[in-house]
Structures are given as C-alpha cells and as structure tokens.
Amino acid sequence: MKFVRFCRNDEVVYGVVDKDCVREIEGDIFSDCRALEHRYPLEECRLLAPCSPSKIVAVGLNYRTHAEELKMEIPEEPLLFLKPPTAVIGPGEPICFPDMSQRVDYEAELGVVVGRTCRQVSLQDAPDAVFGYTCFNDVTARDLQQKDVQFTRSKSFDTFAPMGPWIETDTDPDSLLVESFLNGEKRQSQRTGDLIFPVYELVSFISRVMTLYPGDVIATGTPSGIGPMQVGDEIEIRVEGIGSLKNTVVRQ
Numbered sequence: 682m683k684f685v686r687f688c689r690n691d692e693v694v695y696g697v698v699d700k701d702c703v704r705e706i707e708g709d710i711f712s713d714c715r716a717l718e719h720r721y722p723l724e725e726c727r728l729l730a731p732c733s734p735s736k737i738v739a740v741g742l743n744y745r746t747h748a749e750e751l752k753m754e755i756p757e758e759p760l761l762f763l764k765p766p767t768a769v770i771g772p773g774e775p776i777c778f779p780d781m782s783q784r785v786d787y788e789a790e791l792g793v794v795v796g797r798t799c800r801q802v803s804l805q806d807a808p809d810a811v812f813g814y815t816c817f818n819d820v821t822a823r824d825l826q827q828k829d830v831q832f833t834r835s836k837s838f839d840t841f842a843p844m845g846p847w848i849e850t851d852t853d854p855d856s857l858l859v860e861s862f863l864n865g866e867k868r869q870s871q872r873t874g875d876l877i878f879p880v881y882e883l884v885s886f887i888s889r890v891m892t893l894y895p896g897d898v899i900a901t902g903t904p905s906g907i908g909p910m911q912v913g914d915e916i917e918i919r920v921e922g923i924g925s926l927k928n929t930v931v932r933q
C-alpha cells in the first residue's frame with residue numbers, strides 16, 4: 682500500500698493511494714486506521730512529506746563506491762548522524778540554497794519509515810519495526826561538511842530533507858535500485874543490495890542507541906555520483922518499487 686499525507690480544506694490528513702485516486706484515512710496510520718469511501722484524484726492532491734518524524738537518523742558512507750569517491754575509509758560500524766525534523770519538505774517543495782554555503786549536493790537514498798516505538802530490536806525482529814519505505818534526498822552543504830568537524834550544520838538547513846512522495850509498505854528493501862536525476866540527467870544509480878550495512882541491520886543497530894518512534898525516518902546512505910545543485914535545478918530521486926521525488930532549488 683502507498684500511504685500519503687496531503688492537504689484537504691487546509692487540514693493535513695493521511696490517505697491511501699488507490700489507482701489514480703486517494704482515499705482519506707481516519708485514525709492513525711501507525712496504529713488503528715480505516716480508509717474512508719470518498720476518493721480524491723491523486724493529481725489534484727497537494728502531497729506533503731508522507732510522515733512527520735521526531736528525528737531522522739542518517740547513515741554516512743554506507744556504499745563502498747561513495748566512500749571511495751570521498752576518499753574515506755569504509756566504516757567498521759554504521760556511521761550515524763541526525764537531521765532535524767525542521768529540515769523536512771515534501772514532493773514539489775523548494776530546496777533553499779543557504780547563504781552560508783557555496784556548494785549544496787543532492788544524495789539519493791532509500792528512506793525507512795519506522796512503524797512502532799522500539800528499542801533494542803534484534804535483527805530478527807527488525808522487519809516488524811518497519812512501516813514502509815520512501816525516497817529521501819539527504820541534501821548536504823558539502824563545503825560546510827568539509828569545514829566543520831560535526832555534520833550538524835551541513836546536513837540540517839531548513840528544506841535539506843526532502844522525502845516522499847509516499848510510504849510504500851510492500852517492498853523488499855534489500856534489492857531496490859536507488860537513482861538520482863539532475864535536470865533529467867542520470868547521476869546516481871546503485872542497488873540497495875550494495876549497502877555495507879543493510880536495512881534491517883541498521884534498524885537493529887540504531888535501536889540499540891536510541892528509542893525509535895513511529896514515523897521516524899532512517900536515511901540509509903547514498904551511492905557514488907553525488908554532485909552539486911545550482912539555483913533553478915530540478916533534482917529527482919527515484920527508488921524502484923516506490924516512486925519519484927522531485928524538488929527544485931531556489932535561493933534562500
């Protein structure tokens with residue numbers, strides 16, 4: 682199933698995609714909910730980021746090819762950092778190029794949406810902790826990442842966490858093609874089978890560090906082919922079996 686969040690009469694509601702329509706949902710998608718009968722045409726719904734995370738846990742250098750292009754060592758354990766919920770934007774919303782930076786990069790990633798409150802999850806139980814998957818762009822001020830010791834500033838500007846267009850609940854996270862297209866030109870293309878630390882290992886590992894809540898998002902790392910975006914560019918993140926997330930870059 683594909684779960685969306687959208688605006689209806691100035692109210693934010695959840696829905697489920699049914700062919701080219703959206704059925705509004707009553708209740709909480711992470712616990713009890715039911716789809717109502719009324720249908721809205723999908724193309725008329727202004728989709729928002731598909732959930733509202735309390736935190737985004739991102740993973741650095743999780744593809745060998747990307748670690749190599751940055752001339753970084755392959756980590757022995759998942760390298761974690763956080764992106765704040767204030768950075769989240771949805772499909773079609775602008776990415777703001779901040780004044781502080783000269784170089785802002787796209788990073789195509791598979792986003793994992795947590796389904797329940799959990800901590801200390803075993804590898805075996807990790808699939809049950811996941812609600813679904815979405816396309817994620819880990820937008821990064823590369824110059825500031827190289828300048829600062831910590832990742833916080835470079836990864837946390839408002840609008841630096843585009844995600845969507847929906848949460849797909851029925852897919853196998855271990856064999857998805859993750860791609861980015863800058864102004865329609867392919868820039869990244871690699872399968873999640875190449876992840877150094879695969880999805881369920883990440884869920885288990887992160888839950889041994891911090892409690893995860895329903896709607897929290899794990900950004901699983903980006904393949905090689907990262908590069909800069911300019912004001913006016915359109916960046917598209919595509920994940921096989923999920924969909925396509927497009928955003929354009931504007932001056933702050």
Ligand code: MG
Pocket residue numbers: 739740741788790819900902903
């Ligand atoms: Mg990343």
